[in-house]
Amino acid sequence: MSNPALPGRSDLRRALSSNGALLAVIALLILLVLVGAGLNDRFATVSNLTNVFEQSAGLGLVSLGQTLTVLTAGIDLSVGSMMSLISTLASGLIDGDLARAAWVIPAVLVLAAAIGGGNGLLIHWLGVHPLIVTLGTGTVMQGVVLLYSLTPTGAMPFELEWIAYDRFLGLPIGATITVLLFILVALMLRYTTIGRDVYAYGDDPEAARLMGISQRKVLIFVYAMSGFFAGLAGLYLSIRFGIGDPYQGQNYTLASITPVVVGGTMLTGGRGGVIGTLFGVLLVSLLNNLLNFLQVSTHLQLVVQGLIIIAAVSIYIERKRGLA
Amino acid sequence: MSGATQTGAPAFGGEFFARYGIFLFLALLIAGGGLISPSFVSSGNINNMLVQLAPLGIVVIGQAFVIISRGLDLSVASVMATAAVMTSLYTSDNSSAPLIVASALAMALGTGLVNGLLVTKRNVSPFLATLATAIMLQGIRFWMTSGAPSGNIPPLFKQIGAGNLGGVPISLVIFLVIAVVFWVVLHRSAYGRALYIVGGNPIAGRLVGLSSDRVIIIAYVISSTLAATAGLILAGFAGVVDNFVGRGFELDSIVAAVIGGVALSGGRGGIAGAVVGAAILIAIFNLVLLIGAPVQFQIIIKGAVIVLAAAFYIKKSKS
Numbered sequence: 059m060s061n062p063a064l065p066g067r068s069d070l071r072r073a074l075s076s077n078g079a080l081l082a083v084i085a086l087l088i089l090l091v092l093v094g095a096g097l098n099d100r101f102a103t104v105s106n107l108t109n110v111f112e113q114s115a116g117l118g119l120v121s122l123g124q125t126l127t128v129l130t131a132g133i134d135l136s137v138g139s140m141m142s143l144i145s146t147l148a149s150g151l152i153d154g155d156l157a158r159a160a161w162v163i164p165a166v167l168v169l170a171a172a173i174g175g176g177n178g179l180l181i182h183w184l185g186v187h188p189l190i191v192t193l194g195t196g197t198v199m200q201g202v203v204l205l206y207s208l209t210p211t212g213a214m215p216f217e218l219e220w221i222a223y224d225r226f227l228g229l230p231i232g233a234t235i236t237v238l239l240f241i242l243v244a245l246m247l248r249y250t251t252i253g254r255d256v257y258a259y260g261d262d263p264e265a266a267r268l269m270g271i272s273q274r275k276v277l278i279f280v281y282a283m284s285g286f287f288a289g290l291a292g293l294y295l296s297i298r299f300g301i302g303d304p305y306q307g308q309n310y311t312l313a314s315i316t317p318v319v320v321g322g323t324m325l326t327g328g329r330g331g332v333i334g335t336l337f338g339v340l341l342v343s344l345l346n347n348l349l350n351f352l353q354v355s356t357h358l359q360l361v362v363q364g365l366i367i368i369a370a371v372s373i374y375i376e377r378k379r380g381l382a
Numbered sequence: 383m384s385g386a387t388q389t390g391a392p393a394f395g396g397e398f399f400a401r402y403g404i405f406l407f408l409a410l411l412i413a414g415g416g417l418i419s420p421s422f423v424s425s426g427n428i429n430n431m432l433v434q435l436a437p438l439g440i441v442v443i444g445q446a447f448v449i450i451s452r453g454l455d456l457s458v459a460s461v462m463a464t465a466a467v468m469t470s471l472y473t474s475d476n477s478s479a480p481l482i483v484a485s486a487l488a489m490a491l492g493t494g495l496v497n498g499l500l501v502t503k504r505n506v507s508p509f510l511a512t513l514a515t516a517i518m519l520q521g522i523r524f525w526m527t528s529g530a531p532s533g534n535i536p537p538l539f540k541q542i543g544a545g546n547l548g549g550v551p552i553s554l555v556i557f558l559v560i561a562v563v564f565w566v567v568l569h570r571s572a573y574g575r576a577l578y579i580v581g582g583n584p585i586a587g588r589l590v591g592l593s594s595d596r597v598i599i600i601a602y603v604i605s606s607t608l609a610a611t612a613g614l615i616l617a618g619f620a621g622v623v624d625n626f627v628g629r630g631f632e633l634d635s636i637v638a639a640v641i642g643g644v645a646l647s648g649g650r651g652g653i654a655g656a657v658v659g660a661a662i663l664i665a666i667f668n669l670v671l672l673i674g675a676p677v678q679f680q681i682i683i684k685g686a687v688i689v690l691a692a693a694f695y696i697k698k699s700k701s
Contacts, residue, residue, distance in 0.1 A: 184693040
């Protein structure tokens with residue numbers, strides 16, 4: 059049990075170690091493309107890689123928000139229910155009418171951020187582990203969305219389909235916007251006070267408190283972001299499929315954590331970042347795509363997914379033992 | 383329950399409510415439920431709830447061991463389903479029963495060991511370690527059954543899962559025996575004491591010379607083994623197997639443990655509380671349906687109860 063806890067670790071060393079994880083993911087990504095190209099000549103084509111990129115946008119958006127909660131040593135297990143809630147609500151209220159979409163979409167995004175912020179506030183007030191709080195609120199949300207509708211309902215306006223399907227300069231629009239959002243959040247984490255507070259709080263909540271950083275503010279911020287991006291993912295997927303589904307997000311809760319971990323963000327908080335997650339999303343999506351090409355059964359793909367998580371967390375040994 | 387081994391639980395009288403409030407709550411729930419809907423306390427319905435309690439109760443006991451060690455076991459549902467699928471893997475008569483039980487136990491032992499080793503030797507967070515093994519087991523199970531399990535369950539398992547012994551469900555008897563045995567292990571054995579120390583304060587555990595790794599690994603093995611047992615019982619109860627026997631049990635067992643006062647911060651809680659937590663959960667689900675509320679309210683109430691129960695215990699331990 060070698061535990062590389064390094065008291066007084068310098069900033070330089072920290073930068074190197076987090077960049078090390080980032081470089082490792084990028085190297086793995088390149089390796090995967092090269093190996094894939096050798097194994098199947100249709101894999102490393104521009105059209106296939108672009109398709110994989112396009113399909114990874116939904117997972118990318120949820121994982122982007124999830125990264126922020128993990129950076130504070132937390133976790134958001136309500137993201138899947140949030141996606142289902144927002145997509146079903148939006149689709150039901152819009153019902154194919156573009157004019158209604160103009161107010162429904164902003165309204166449901168505000169709702170998503172507000173519910174997420176509520177998660178943060180609850181965690182702060184109750185002092186209960188985020189895992190339990192978000193599991194609880196996520197379960198409540200799932201119940202509420204099923205009260206609203208048990209089956210996919212309404213319709214998203216087809217006039218918006220370009221977001222999910224069109225290309226600009228050969229790049230899929232939805233996925234490209236997702237990448238821009240990743241960059242925006244990365245800049246926000248680096249150059250704004252709240253962004254630096256997130257890292258400080260995740261690294262050592264007690265020290266952060268002594269430095270005058272408000273726990274309440276940090277928690278509301280990261281869970282609001284997580285809720286917002288989960289809501290955005292729900293909207294994106296419902297636009298892509300044309301309709302909202304009360305079970306849409308079901309598999310996304312746990313799936314959103316894999317890219318975060320693979321991208322080198324520690325579940326114990328304070329280390330890693332969203333750019334790692336971006337490459338984590340691409341890595342997971344490309345690997346699934348390659349396994350499809352190699353006609354590996356979807357059953358064995360699950361085994362591979364489990365192995366990736368174990369490999370990732372075993373490589374980036376965590377500093378302190380925590381629940382999540 | 384003298385609580386002599388429950389480190390961290392304050393002994394003074396003001397904490398009486400925090401400690402025994404859960405038993406009071408269950409009594410009030412049953413009495414109140416009976417007032418709202420008399421059929422709630424009919425012998426048929428109580429029998430029905432006890433049959434539902436058996437598998438969840440068995441799983442929650444194992445989950446309690448892991449949580450007391452300061453961990454979490456998300457793989458229990460996958461272990462249950464894998465054990466269930468194994469009942470139809472060999473011949474459909476009783477001669478294959480020993481082989482089925484042996485395979486299920488071997489699978490459970492392996493899963494528990496992997497979980498425990500990842501958590502202790504590799505310092506992987508329990509959440510991720512058990513999530514990863516759950517996903518892998520699911521893949522292996524699908525691959526084994528090519529997605530759709532087929533074949534018949536030996537009659538012996540159906541008897542155990544759905545049969546009665548002098549009017550008492552056999553599964554309930556098995557559950558009670560397990561509860562007593564593991565109550566003794568947790569509250570009256572050297573291992574139980576070690577588990578509370580390691581979970582409550584890992585550094586103190588190391589100082590008094592406990593091998594905390596071994597203690598933790600054993601907790602995960604207990605959890606997997608009990609989950610496999612519950613999976614076999616549930617498969618017998620249903621009479622047919624599918625790939626998702628036990629779906630939801632990972633979260634329900636954690637919720638039940640938390641309701642029963644098993645603290646996620648480790649080192650606190652006990653078997654009686656955890657089992658009562660499971661009983662409360664099942665009584666609430668049952669009541670929601672009896673009063674004719676939409677089934678969605680089961681989900682909503684479950685979610686609210688998780689947060690409220692956790693908050694209740696946190697506030698109590700702080701005051």
